Amino acid sequence: MESNDLHTLYQKAILFAAKKHHAAGQTLPGTELPYLVHLSNVAMEILIAGSNTLDFDTNFAIQVALLHDTLEDTPTTSAELEQTFGNKVAIAVNALTKNGNLPKNEKMSDSLTRIRTQPKEVWAVKLADRITNLQKPPAHWDSVKRLKYKFEAQIILTALKGANAYLESRLAAKIIEYEQYI
Numbered sequence: 001m002e003s004n005d006l007h008t009l010y011q012k013a014i015l016f017a018a019k020k021h022h023a024a025g026q027t028l029p030g031t032e033l034p035y036l037v038h039l040s041n042v043a044m045e046i047l048i049a050g051s052n053t054l055d056f057d058t059n060f061a062i063q064v065a066l067l068h069d070t071l072e073d074t075p076t077t078s079a080e081l082e083q084t085f086g087n088k089v090a091i092a093v094n095a096l097t098k099n100g101n102l103p104k105n106e107k108m109s110d111s112l113t114r115i116r117t118q119p120k121e122v123w124a125v126k127l128a129d130r131i132t133n134l135q136k137p138p139a140h141w142d143s144v145k146r147l148k149y150k151f152e153a154q155i156i157l158t159a160l161k162g163a164n165a166y167l168e169s170r171l172a173a174k175i176i177e178y179e180q181y182i
């Protein structure tokens, strides 16, 4: 019988995500590094948050963290996620996926609305994702784009208030740190 301990779940999800993002030819934006670097960073934020949070389902959250971009960035389907990782994980990854049919300026708020219907671990993955992404922006980003990115991070932090105290304070600090790039 397959064991469902954290290591097993982690290995299964990271291998699945690695194969999918690799097959899609996706790299860490602006680099030639594997996209897996981003997913590992998000997973690490979640592991640390889990050890700093009461009643946190790390087994669930770690799978969602590793798989969070598979629907948005690779040809993975919801059915495939459901079959491989179960219904709860598939629904969570769906909530974290922007609806490509919506106008650009509605995609974020629509996703945040769907995330807010999910368990707090899913909110936490969204915070961890933005914490990870708030790094030195690519040189070609102009100040408008940088400001917009910071503003968006603030919207995420506000919309997901109450998600996870540890990650909320991490994101708040990252937003302040990001000001040096504007």
Ligand code: NI
Pocket (backbone or CB within 6 Å): 038, 068, 069, 129
């Ligand atoms: Ni991401």
